[in-house]
Amino acid sequence: MNKDKFPSELRLDKASGNWVVIATGRAKRPESFKKVKNGSIKESNKDCFFCNIETQGEPLLVYYKGKKVEGIKKWTTVVIPNKFPAFIRSKSLNRKKRGEFFETMNAVGAHEVVITKNHNKSLALLSLAEVKEVIDVYTDRYNSLIKEDGINYVAIFHNHGPEAGASVAHPHSQIAGIPLIDYDLKKALAKSKKYKKDGDCIYCRMNDWELKEKERIVYENEHFIALCPFTSKVAFQVIISPKKHLSHFENITEQEKESLADAFRTVLRKLYKALGDPAYNFYLHSAPSDNDDHLYYHWHWTILPKTSIWAGFELGVGIEISTIEPEEAAKYLRNQKI
Ligand SMILES: [Zn+2]
Numbered sequence: 001m002n003k004d005k006f007p008s009e010l011r012l013d014k015a016s017g018n019w020v021v022i023a024t025g026r027a028k029r030p031e032s033f034k035k036v037k038n039g040s041i042k043e044s045n046k047d048c049f050f051c052n053i054e055t056q057g058e059p060l061l062v063y064y065k066g067k068k069v070e071g072i073k074k075w076t077t078v079v080i081p082n083k084f085p086a087f088i089r090s091k092s093l094n095r096k097k098r099g100e101f102f103e104t105m106n107a108v109g110a111h112e113v114v115i116t117k118n119h120n121k122s123l124a125l126l127s128l129a130e131v132k133e134v135i136d137v138y139t140d141r142y143n144s145l146i147k148e149d150g151i152n153y154v155a156i157f158h159n160h161g162p163e164a165g166a167s168v169a170h171p172h173s174q175i176a177g178i179p180l181i182d183y184d185l186k187k188a189l190a191k192s193k194k195y196k197k198d199g200d201c202i203y204c205r206m207n208d209w210e211l212k213e214k215e216r217i218v219y220e221n222e223h224f225i226a227l228c229p230f231t232s233k234v235a236f237q238v239i240i241s242p243k244k245h246l247s248h249f250e251n252i253t254e255q256e257k258e259s260l261a262d263a264f265r266t267v268l269r270k271l272y273k274a275l276g277d278p279a280y281n282f283y284l285h286s287a288p289s290d291n292d293d294h295l296y297y298h299w300h301w302t303i304l305p306k307t308s309i310w311a312g313f314e315l316g317v318g319i320e321i322s323t324i325e326p327e328e329a330a331k332y333l334r335n336q337k338i
Pocket residue numbers: 044045048049050051052118119170
């Protein structure tokens with residue numbers, strides 16, 4: 001291998017417009033991809049890397065019982081650099097053509113891990129104050145990464161359970177600061193920009209409609225609505241979005257953070273109870289920080305319980321098949337007493 005090669009590379013397919021990351025940080029050998037039986041992940045906290053946080057290098061941010069602190073002696077939520085980053089800080093993108101059809105550039109950016117202290121308590125089982133602390137940490141790191149040169153987008157995501165791709169059992173989220181914009185988000189930005197031209201936000205109007213219809217609402221509080229979208233991608237998909245038009249996640253207020261923590265905790269607890277601690281992924285979509293202000297966008301969180309896996313139809317046709325009416329799923333979640 002070329003010794004000057006950046007350890008993680010972005011590759012563009014001009015036919016589809018899609019980028020992929022070839023992240024070789026873990027240096028997997030071809031034979032290590034062979035299927036092994038029993039994909040279960042380590043449950044014991046004795047050998048857990050995250051329970052032994054002092055072995056994980058210099059933390060980027062430490063919180064203890066709701067307050068930012070120095071040092072790692074006492075912590076309840078901590079952010080550390082990802083040991084196997086898909087995105088790495090560098091001054092040069094080194095964007096290059098590869099033949100007629102492809103382009104590559106260095107996967108420049110940042111890749112961090114947010115860890116909550118208790119090995120056995122997933123987000124659904126945390127107290128409101130503990131979930132609020134996670135939201136505080138998300139916003140703190142989001143605000144600092146979005147301002148960095150070379151970072152145009154900050155992705156916050158969480159994988160719960162091995163079926164959802166969590167390779168470490170200890171509850172953790174990830175934050176990636178990346179130089180380009182998510183393909184789906186790009187499409188959504190273009191659509192909402194077009195709608196805004198006629199003077200309105202498509203997401204605000206959709207929320208108004210959902211509040212009138214009521215049947216897909218799972219939960220609402222002062223600032224947020226949680227609902228199973230009309231076009232749910234998977235069974236029990238939930239979107240949490242602000243009632244007010246908010247385009248940039250970095251501008252969230254203290255009150256909104258409290259309200260978001262409440263909405264998150266309520267939805268995750270309802271899913272936990274209704275589906276028996278399902279595996280799930282959740283992620284944020286917010287306005288990027290490139291050369292457009294994107295004020296027409298409306299940020300939101302998407303929670304996707306792993307109720308099915310993408311099979312041939314979904315992969316080949318690109319249309320997901322959900323096996324329950326979103327109205328039915330919302331009703332079931334709404335009625336869960338937590
Ligand atoms: Zn642990």
